[in-house]
Amino acid sequence: MPELPEVETIRRGLDPIIIGSKILSVSSSWPKSFPNAASEVKRFLYGSHITAIRRRGKVLIIDLNTGYSLLIHLKMTGQLVYRALDGSERFAAGHPTKSLVGNLPDASTRVVIRLEKGTIYFNDQRKFGWVRLFPTNRINDIDFFAKLGPEPLESNFTATDFVKRLRRRNNTNVKAALLDQTVVAGVGNIYADEALYGARLHPSTIVGSISDATLADLLASLRSVMELSIQKGGSTDKTYVDASGKKGSYLSFAKVFRREGKTCMACGNSIEKIRVAGRGTHVCPVCQPEISKK
DNA sequence: CACTTGACCTGTCCGC
DNA sequence: TGCGGACAGGTCAAGT
Numbered sequence: 063m064p065e066l067p068e069v070e071t072i073r074r075g076l077d078p079i080i081i082g083s084k085i086l087s088v089s090s091s092w093p094k095s096f097p098n099a100a101s102e103v104k105r106f107l108y109g110s111h112i113t114a115i116r117r118r119g120k121v122l123i124i125d126l127n128t129g130y131s132l133l134i135h136l137k138m139t140g141q142l143v144y145r146a147l148d149g150s151e152r153f154a155a156g157h158p159t160k161s162l163v164g165n166l167p168d169a170s171t172r173v174v175i176r177l178e179k180g181t182i183y184f185n186d187q188r189k190f191g192w193v194r195l196f197p198t199n200r201i202n203d204i205d206f207f208a209k210l211g212p213e214p215l216e217s218n219f220t221a222t223d224f225v226k227r228l229r230r231r232n233n234t235n236v237k238a239a240l241l242d243q244t245v246v247a248g249v250g251n252i253y254a255d256e257a258l259y260g261a262r263l264h265p266s267t268i269v270g271s272i273s274d275a276t277l278a279d280l281l282a283s284l285r286s287v288m289e290l291s292i293q294k295g296g297s298t299d300k301t302y303v304d305a306s307g308k309k310g311s312y313l314s315f316a317k318v319f320r321r322e323g324k325t326c327m328a329c330g331n332s333i334e335k336i337r338v339a340g341r342g343t344h345v346c347p348v349c350q351p352e353i354s355k356k
Numbered sequence: 357c358a359c360t361t362g363a364c365c366t367g368t369c370c371g372c
Numbered sequence: 373t374g375c376g377g378a379c380a381g382g383t384c385a386a387g388t
Contacts, residue, residue, distance in 0.1 A: 065382095136382090190364065190365065233359075234359065252381050
């Protein structure tokens with residue numbers, strides 16, 4: 063469910079709450095949601111302390127003092143909810159359902175991580191997401207991480223790099239290329255649509271027909287929408303509940319995503335919803351004219 | 357190899 | 373109200 067800005071928001075929210083905490087136990091009600099062997103879990107997870115919480119692409123990485131890390135991917139419908147045992151602290155972020163504020167565990171709870179002072183619930187309606195324990199120094203051996211593209215917001219990632227990586231997908235449409243995690247990490251359906259709108263590019267445009275300069279504009283646009291989202295508390299939807307239980311923002315900044323039938327803020331025409339790369343796709347047909355289509 | 361499609365799951369919404 | 377089908381902020385395997 064969350065893309066880079068949402069995962070980054072979750073990371074920032076959990077960091078002050080769980081760093082230094084001791085993990086007592088972890089249990090799972092759906093094997094695929096937490097596929098590790100029991101012996102490995104007991105040895106490297108039970109009794110460990112959390113030393114850091116990082117993010118790579120859309121994956122959250124919780125480092126432990128045992129040389130292992132908990133990797134968490136929320137996929138489409140994942141949530142992370144923290145509840146202090148004494149009720150003093152609450153944190154919730156992810157797919158917007160009742161679970162964010164309701165009693166836990168509930169029917170969507172897949173993994174429960176018990177800490178000394180509180181509990182982390184990993185809820186996931188569709189069961190696509192996962193929590194995985196893995197040696198910290200071997201994370202990059204996992205195929206997904208080995209192939210994962212650069213972080214788009216890191217300053218050492220240049221437009222030249224971006225263009226070079228996109229050119230490997232020169233014969234496909236630009237939306238599919240943006241969603242390809244091996245090109246650049248962390249872009250999902252929302253920010254692909256928003257970035258393409260900002261660069262005035264139609265999502266069906268074949269990469270090979272786009273100039274280097276326009277692709278550089280696309281990176282600038284992508285960075286701009288992601289940075290804005292993180293700055294807004296990361297939330298593009300009703301996905302965040304802070305320590306006092308206060309809810310976060312809605313998709314208020316989006317210019318095209320889920321705005322089909324509404325007015326384009328730039329030209330006044332109606333936003334359309336179409337299908338590109340097998341995904342629901344939002345465009346302004348006037349600001350993003352179709353040039354070359356696959 | 358590059359690219360597209362179906363599978364993994366459940367819940368919700370929309371039309372009949 | 374019930375039912376079928378489409379669809380959902382993601383990735384992987386298998387197909388062409």
